[in-house]
Amino acid sequence: MKTFPALSSSLWMVWLAANLVGLGCSRQATPPPTAKSEPAVDAVLRAEVVELHPQAWPMTVRVQGGLTADEITVVGAKVAGRVAAVQFDLGDAVPSEAPMVTLDRTEFELQVAQSQALLAQARAAIGLAANDDGVTPVPERSPAVLEAKAVWEEAATRLRRLQRLREQNAVTTEEYETAIAAEKVAESRYASALNGANEKVAIIQVRAAELDLARQQLADAVCFAPFAASIQQRHVAPGTYVQVGNPLMTLVRTDTLRFRGAMPERHAHRLAVGQQVRLFIESIAEPVEATVTRISPTIDPMSRALTFEADVDNRAGRLRSGLFAEAEVIVDPRATALVLNAGAIQEFAGVEKVWKMVNGEAREQVIQTGERRSEAVTIVDGLQSGDIVLTDASIGRVARVEATLVEQAGGNFVSTETPDQASPDAPTTRQIHGG
Template identity: 50%
Template sequence: MLLIAIAFCGCSGKNESKIEAKPKSLETLDVDVLAIELSPWPRTVRSQGSVYADEQSVVGAKVAGRVAEVHGDVGDVLKLGDPLVTLDQEDFLLQVEQAEAQLLQARSSVGLLEGDPVDKLDPANAPPVRQERALWEETQSSLERISSLRSQNAMSQGEYDVAAAAERVAEARYASAVNGVREKIALIQVRQVELAVARERLKDAIIRAPMDGFVLNRLVAPGTFVAVGQPVATIVRTNPLRFRGKIPERHSQSIAVGQRLTLNIESVTEPREATITRVSPALDQQSRALTFEALIENENQVLRAGLFAEAEVVTDPDAYALVVPESAISEFAGATKAWIVVDGVTREQEVRIGGRREGAFEVVQGLSPGDLILRNAEQGRVGKVNSQNVPQASVQSSAPIAAK
């Protein structure tokens, strides 16, 4: 038995020696290999927000009255000055007629004919003033005759005093007539303003659109009595639109007016390009975020206010990064990996991905400039790469370089 055991051990030792002497050879892989280098990769900041109308106006009534007709309803297109709501105009027409009659009465009291400008009226030429001036001149002549007779002792002192008093009364009545005409001229101007106000109220009985836009909603119907200032409709202008978004505090210093951004809207196939037009001067104290706005052209009215959008703002257009094609990265069970070639042999390398754009990934950790990786990660497995497929010098990555 001992001899058998010794013989068995001897045989086992020979077999193990033979296995160690013949290591397993690696498979030769005929795969595409690329050398990664720094490529243009503009730095961007992502922000979520909503699309708002450029202007939204709640149109109110300037005068009180009963609604006679509603011209605009939800969705109707309006131009600046188009009728929106018409109030009952009968009372306003009567007010205009009353003001016209009062003005005519005031003009007639000073002898102004229709069409004569009031500013050219000389109070001294008004009929009441001419009448008082004639009486004053008559008393002056009488006073002169009595004064002559008084010097000849043909008239008593009492008669002279009566004539002098009559002359002074006539002079005062003349001055009063001049002041009365000036007062009537001022009254004419008051009546002119009253007429203008009455005509303006008549004009305001037709409530018009304050801008080009659409009717967002209407708030009255025929027969409704509206008070001064009461809203009757809401008008919105949707060309251009405003995107309003927020970015975290850590990116607040990288946002400025004039920067370009790309808007991705879920219900719109193609992304929209826009420019930042406004940046808030302060951060929101609760959310610690900075608000900014960008104008979006909407001439064809494809976009609607209220849409949710995601913005990608280019903060550094001249930045560089390690960029690899999407096909070079594999993701499984939460791990992101690439197949790297070291000394002609492939092995898995865990990497961390930054930005993602059309057809490419930004690698922020795990790879370095000059590393060789497999272009197609699905072909990756441990093996020896065909030397003919290994580039002899670093080549530029084929990843896109423009932000989308």
């Protein structure tokens, strides 16, 4: 009878028991889990730090709008006529009072000549020469009035003579009454002559006005520019017949442009004339400075915004009317805020952090940022005045910090020491303990 199977079974049981004992010892050697500990402090970190204090951060409101011409006008015809010449075309610069469109002047010149003849006729009727333009007609000096006045004076003299003779009974009653009637008739004829002279003087004034009107129409046959501007559109060509009021030229003045924007209702109370405006135009690299000059008295009920205008100097001519622009209106130039350079802020998965000094060590601090201007960023939450943070978040880690304090101006970090101030043997860093 063989005993090998039994021996093999015994060896297998011994091997299994030994492994179980070893496994138990291994589990007992593993220490029990403990509570989560604070991150270990690394070696000393040499870094620049900045102490936060409120800085000047003018409050701005960003709005959208467009540039419009300072003046735009459609120049129309003042008289009817046929266009004889057009002196300017699209885009031309037109000086003030420069002739732009000329109508055929022949008919207007004939009207002037006719009015001159009628005026001369009226003057001759009252005894004035045609060239006596500077002489004011006097009705009492007209020939008809002088004649009637002489007849009246003669009748009055005869009547006075008969009155003296009647007292002496040298004339009959019939002769005396005839003299009275003749004097009254002469007086009436004088009054009639004077009225006729006044009428002729009035006719002279009418003819003079007609002559002035004819001359004005002759002058209006040439259309002049009301101000220095550029031609936006030409509406006529030589040979076109125009009626009174028909458009001839469209002029725009662009040496000064107007930015027209709409301030949201929630900021409307902050808007005031004289505030500075920075315009950002896609075709212009640098911002364009402007000033708020006009504000609407009412808020638009549809957009719930307040319309305003800012004058833009465009004497260089690099801007065009109609350009779209975004504007930053400085509504509170004295506002302040906590500001950091963008390099001091670390962002990951939408979470923004800085490395804040706490008891001489660098610790992560979650923050919330606000407005960004160039490399400067405002801090809305997470930090307060007096906090000290690393200026370079990329080197931040949990460690004790040997810090060099720098100052901050407008989001830029500036060292507080200069090479002239520091001696060769003086240390360039010092320990700073954040709160």
